[in-house]
Amino acid sequence: MLNNVSSESKCNIEFTSGLSEEEYNKYIEAGKALHRNTYRGKEITRYYTDESLYTRISKGSFKDIYAGDYIIANEVTWLIADLDNYLYAGDQGNGLESHHATIIPAKPLMNAPMNLTDTAEGGYINSKMVTETLQNLISANGIIGKTFGSHILKYRSMLSKNINANAINQSGGIHSGSSKEWAWYTRKIDLMSEVNVFGGTIWSSSEYDTGIDCRQYAIFQLKSECINSYKGNKRFNFWLKDVSASTRFADVGIQGLAFSGNLSGNRGVRARFLID
Numbered sequence: 001m002l003n004n005v006s007s008e009s010k011c012n013i014e015f016t017s018g019l020s021e022e023e024y025n026k027y028i029e030a031g032k033a034l035h036r037n038t039y040r041g042k043e044i045t046r047y048y049t050d051e052s053l054y055t056r057i058s059k060g061s062f063k064d065i066y067a068g069d070y071i072i073a074n075e076v077t078w079l080i081a082d083l084d085n086y087l088y089a090g091d092q093g094n095g096l097e098s099h100h101a102t103i104i105p106a107k108p109l110m111n112a113p114m115n116l117t118d119t120a121e122g123g124y125i126n127s128k129m130v131t132e133t134l135q136n137l138i139s140a141n142g143i144i145g146k147t148f149g150s151h152i153l154k155y156r157s158m159l160s161k162n163i164n165a166n167a168i169n170q171s172g173g174i175h176s177g178s179s180k181e182w183a184w185y186t187r188k189i190d191l192m193s194e195v196n197v198f199g200g201t202i203w204s205s206s207e208y209d210t211g212i213d214c215r216q217y218a219i220f221q222l223k224s225e226c227i228n229s230y231k232g233n234k235r236f237n238f239w240l241k242d243v244s245a246s247t248r249f250a251d252v253g254i255q256g257l258a259f260s261g262n263l264s265g266n267r268g269v270r271a272r273f274l275i276d
Contacts, residue, residue, distance in 0.1 A: 032062055036083040039222035040066035044080075048073055054151050058276045060084070060099035067218040068226070070106065074147050077106035079226070081217040086274060089212040090156035091184045100153055100274040102217065104192070106230040108238045108268025109143060115263040118247040123160030123179050123208070127249075127263075129191065129239065134271055138189045144273060153274040157187045158211035165246040169205040171260065177246025178205030189273045191241040192217070194250050194258060196272070197227055202258035203250040204242035213241065228256040238268030 044064070047053035048071045056063045062083050071078045082102040088095040114129045124130060137144045138152065145152070160179035167178040193213035194204050197220055204210065219226050229235045235254040242250040244260040251267050253259035261267060 032060065032084060035062045035066050036085070036218045037222070038066050039068040039219065041068040041070070041223070042066070043072065044069045045071050045073065047071075054276060057083075057101050058099055062099075062101075065101065068223055074143060076109065076143060076147070077230070078103050078147070079106050079219060079230075081219045081272065082215075083218070085215055085217065086155060086212060091158070094156045094184070096153070096155045096274075098153055098276045100276045102272055102274055103148075104217075104219075104272045105270055106226075107233055107236050108270045109137065110269050111266040112269050113264045113266055114239055114249050118262045118264050120163050120177065120179075120243045120246055120249065120263060121165075123162050123181070123243060124191075124241050124249075125159045125161045125183075125185060129269070133269060134189050134191075137269070137271060138273070144189065144271070148273070148275050151275045152188050153276050154186055154188055155212075155274060156184055157190060157213075158182050158184050159187075159190070159241070160208045160243055163205075163243055163246055167205070169245055170201070170203050171245055175245035175248060175260075177243070179208035179243040180206065182208040182211060189271050191239055192270070192272050193241050196220075197240065197252060198258055201242070203244040203248075203260040205244055209242040209250075225256075228252055228254060236268050236270075238270040 069080045080101050081104045086096050090096050112133050114127050136142050139145045160182050162181040163177055164180040165177045169178045193210050194201050196213050196217050199216035237254045238252050240250040244250045248260045251259050251261045
């Protein structure tokens, strides 16, 4: 009970004092769930500037970090898309055990084709997008590499590596072809999947498209307009990692709908990466 408290009094309440290790861990887990299930949309650039951002993430407490919070660095707005959403994902013995934040740019960093020609042969992992465009973004001189540097995490992901050009897909008979093989790869950057964005598969051609990207990001679940716009910015489209036909990949249309486009067409590059 508090007595003789005036209207302008302040007090600090410590919830973690005297907790056992087990109780404290439960407290941290409950807090983490709250942070990834609350859209706040607050600028937290100062944590990036003083580098406390990485301590807040790596400890797993995510102190004063919520879904939708953003950092402005190198003239790009970077969004907290989710927190610890890939924790323990990966192949046998290679599960990701680092606490992390999943980062996406508020809008595409550039426009580029998925491949120079309209063929999905080789699946996602062998596309020009993966072998050149994304690698350039994550390099030391690339916009993502120079912004987050050594704090970009490596993770293991199962990605499509081949297609069956004659297979039935989700196009309703308009197009043919689907992904047919996958493998585990060590990655630092990838495009998002349909599930990451929309919460389900629409044009994705087969089970080989999704892999560990089988969860919708918190930011899109809580603030769905972030799918194709951000704070009044012009609507945009961008590529996704899912094969949708032998000549097409899935993408997000400017209308906010799930779409499927020819691989040689220019669409937004809105890749995701993890930091700790």
